[in-house]
Amino acid sequence: MRISAKEDYALRAAVELAAAAPDVLKRDLIASAQDIPAAFLETILLELKRAEIVEAQRGPEGGFRLARDADDISVADVIRAVSGPLATVRGVRPPALEYEGAAVDVPKLWIALRASIRGVLETVTLADLAGGKLPARIRRLAEDPAHWE
Numbered sequence: 637m638r639i640s641a642k643e644d645y646a647l648r649a650a651v652e653l654a655a656a657a658p659d660v661l662k663r664d665l666i667a668s669a670q671d672i673p674a675a676f677l678e679t680i681l682l683e684l685k686r687a688e689i690v691e692a693q694r695g696p697e698g699g700f701r702l703a704r705d706a707d708d709i710s711v712a713d714v715i716r717a718v719s720g721p722l723a724t725v726r727g728v729r730p731p732a733l734e735y736e737g738a739a740v741d742v743p744k745l746w747i748a749l750r751a752s753i754r755g756v757l758e759t760v761t762l763a764d765l766a767g768g769k770l771p772a773r774i775r776r777l778a779e780d781p782a783h784w785e
Contacts, residue, residue: 637723637753646680646718647673647711647765653690654706654766660699669720680718706763715757722757723750 648670653661661679667674681700684690689727693704712722721763723746730746756774762771770778777783 637749640719642676642680642718643715645670645677646684646712648672648690649677649680650684650702650762651765653700653702657702657706657766660693660697660701666700683718685715687713688728689713689717689762702735702762706766707761707771709760709762710758712754712757712764714762717784722753762776 649666649672652666652669654731663677664674666672666681668712669679672680679693681690685692687705688703689709690700692698692700723730725733725746730743730750733743733746735742756777759771760774
């Protein structure tokens with residue numbers, strides 16, 4: 637799986653907002669704290685707003701904050717907000733694929749991969765990341781030296 641810069645930046649911005657909740661943060665503060673280009677972050681924040689992950693507050697005290705509790709926003713929610721479905725093959729969701737002959741089971745492989753991705757990204761919340769408390773199963777996966785190679 638390839639995580640794009642946009643997905644990485646979106647998640648880091650959302651975690652920064654989760655850590656500051658319920659406070660409002662200005663875009664430039666988020667950009668500076670996470671070393672994200674401010675103009676790119678503006679686009680990302682608008683996409684997160686459209687997905688109802690963040691909300692904007694206007695005025696001199698304005699900025700961005702999470703639209704709901706960080707415990708209710710998964711990493712998968714953030715990625716979907718800026719990139720769409722978690723796993724597609726040439727833009728098609730795996731269940732819609734049909735292959736013939738020797739490749740007949742390839743769609744099952746893609747479905748298993750999607751389930752694995754979901755099993756991680758849908759179980760980790762912004763609160764988990766902002767609080768430094770990954771779920772035990774995720775922590776065990778990440779701490780296995782074999783997974784770092």
